[in-house]
Amino acid sequence: xxxxxxxxxxxxxxxxxxxxxxxxxxxxxxxxxxxxxxxxxxxxxxxxxxxxxxxxxxxxxxxxxxxxxxxxxxxxxxxxxxxxxxxxxxxxxxxxxxxxxxxxxxxxxxxxxxxxxxxxxxxxxxxxxxxxxxxxxxxxxxxxxxxxxxxxxxxxxxxxxxxxxxxxxxxxxxx
Numbered sequence: 001x002x003x004x005x006x007x008x009x010x011x012x013x014x015x016x017x018x019x020x021x022x023x024x025x026x027x028x029x030x031x032x033x034x035x036x037x038x039x040x041x042x043x044x045x046x047x048x049x050x051x052x053x054x055x056x057x058x059x060x061x062x063x064x065x066x067x068x069x070x071x072x073x074x075x076x077x078x079x080x081x082x083x084x085x086x087x088x089x090x091x092x093x094x095x096x097x098x099x100x101x102x103x104x105x106x107x108x109x110x111x112x113x114x115x116x117x118x119x120x121x122x123x124x125x126x127x128x129x130x131x132x133x134x135x136x137x138x139x140x141x142x143x144x145x146x147x148x149x150x151x152x153x154x155x156x157x158x159x160x161x162x163x164x165x166x167x168x169x170x171x172x173x174x175x
Contacts, residue, residue, distance in 0.1 A: 032066065033065065034174055035064050035174070036062070036063040037061065038171050039061065040170045041170070042057050044164045046162060048161065048164075053085045055086065056080045057077050057079045057168065058078055061172065065097075070095070071095040072092070072093070073094075073095060073109075073111070074093075075090070075091050075113075076088075077089050077090075077168075085118065086120070087116065087117055089113060089116070091112065091114075091133055091135060092113055093110065094111065095108075095109045096109075097141075103142060103144075104142050106139070106140050107139050108137070109153065109155070111135050112132075112133065113132075113135075114130065114133060115133040115159045117131065129162075133159050136156055139151055139152065139153035140153075148171075148172070148174070150172075151171075152168070152170075153170065154166075
């Protein structure tokens with residue numbers, strides 16, 4: 001067999017493998033137009049700022065799959081008081097969903113939003129600080145069935161004078 005025929009045969013094999021891989025990834029991808037509601041539970045250790053609290057956090061999530069691979073999230077989280085500090089944030093995040101296997105996704109994320117820090121020193125009064133929020137991170141999600149999923153996210157959240165590293169477990173109902 002000539003080298004030209006071998007190269008042509010290899011091209012066909014590689015092209016077939018590429019099509020199979022792309023097709024299998026698309027088979028696992030989320031569906032564009034799918035929406036969901038969920039809850040967030042986690043801890044938010046502060047790495048910058050005074051008091052260095054670690055707030056237990058509870059929140060809500062609204063999500064929408066804009067395409068098969070891009071999901072938009074709106075998160076609303078309340079951080080319970082620790083070391084005189086409680087927090088609230090509302091962020092809009094973009095997730096790039098990378099299917100690893102049937103129902104399992106890994107995704108980088110980035111988002112912007114609003115943060116509020118409440119410092120309550122009891123007898124000395126309280127102070128509220130509003131801040132711009134920017135976060136980047138990584139998440140993983142497993143779909144137990146087409147309507148229910150659980151995930152874990154790790155982020156770096158930047159707020160002026162109050163950077164933190166949220167670790168959040170989330171549960172979503174998709175429809």
